[in-house]
Amino acid sequence: VHRVPEGVEMHQAALTEPLSCLAHGWDVINPVNVGTKVLIIGSGIIGLLWACLLHLHGLRRSVTVSEPQPRRREAVEKL
Structure with missing residues (x-):
């Protein structure tokens, strides 16, 4: 349990833990070159954050997101 700083x-604050998972994962897989094939399994909050991060680093066409739920799949396709 952590105190939420004033002004946050x-x-x-709720994104702190998912973003820390992303930062750790990025440290593990970096460097990722443009054109590297990446599979994201699930498009929950962490999957969506991964899709955004990889997109910002130029991996736009080589990222595949596997998501069985139609509503979540539609959300990730809009990215």
Whole structure:
């Protein structure tokens, strides 16, 4: 349990743990070259954050997201 600092909204604080998972994962797989094939399994919050991070690093066409739920699949396709 951690105290949320003054000025940080609860919805921002809620992303702390998912973003820390992303930062650790990025340290493990970096460097990732453009054209490297990447599979993201699931498009929950962490999957969506991965898709965004990889997109920002130029991996746009080589990322595949596997998601069985139609609503989540539609959300990730909009990225």
